[in-house]
Amino acid sequence: MRIQRAGERYPGGDPAAGIETSHAFSFGGHYDPDNLRFGAILACNEERLAPGAGFEEHPHSHTEIVTWVVQGELTHRDSAGHATTVRAGDVQRLSSAGGVRHVERNDADVPLVFVQMWLAPLDPGGEPGYEIVPGIADSTPYALPEAAAMLHVRRLEAGERTAVPDADFVYTHVVRGTVRVDGEELAAGDAARITDARDLALMATGDAEVLLWEMRDPRRSFS
Structure with a gap:
């Protein structure tokens, strides 16, 4: 990461x-x-x-x-x-x-x-x-098959957790608030680039909004 x-x-x-x-x-x-x-x-x-x-x-x-x-x-x-x-x-x-x-x-x-x-x-x-x-919901990922990618939007309250997608590449961008992922604290504007993400979770340490890009190696399929 x-x-x-x-x-x-x-x-x-x-x-x-x-x-x-x-x-x-x-x-x-x-x-x-x-x-x-x-x-x-x-x-x-x-x-x-x-x-x-x-x-x-x-x-x-x-x-x-x-x-x-x-x-x-x-x-x-x-x-x-x-x-x-x-x-x-x-x-x-x-x-x-x-x-x-x-x-x-x-x-x-x-x-x-x-x-x-x-x-x-x-x-x-x-x-x-x-x-x-319009008004995309947290539970509805936005698929971008043209780039072998999915966008997940997460709006979290302090203390709430969400899974990081298992994927070849995950790009996490904090829009607002603060979160913790794999022991790292991230604030607004911070980003985490995760390769071979497996069994990770993201926890909001304050009310937060996060964009998560789930991407695969184009030679492989989403699991």
Whole structure:
């Protein structure tokens, strides 16, 4: 298990334009050849957008982009014709496939906070795809077969425990609160990268919200 603390993330964005980004993996000018990906995950960015701020139209390709809104509302438009508002508790997925362009903005009058994760597809190319799952429940994992991955959302009260999925790779990101996993204390913004996870549990040491990515080696199947 490798721990990455919130303070070890790479700063980015454009604070003068109301965009503050915190990168967990190599990104832009912050290049680390030992921190390019974990399992299928290529990026895990914490984004904070001031009212009226946003990312103007930009391209993506050969990437599965999953967004979890923590606070506020995210306005999304893309070149495939989708125009949506993503709210706290919603899971948004954009399969950029052979290529798509999109806009992400905070058109509300309150700050927007979201976590965006990029995953490598098993088979690049194809046609772009898009969906929103509103108000996803703790007991309903979000399957992303295109990347051999599942997203588990856990909202825990202090003292509550939950199983860490048994998997080839598990990426744990603490959205808020504090948790303990395998003896390690994690706070908001911290992440744990677990290889060959077996018989592990996560316990909330305060009220917490956690994202858990369960990923398999593409040469193997989920058990």
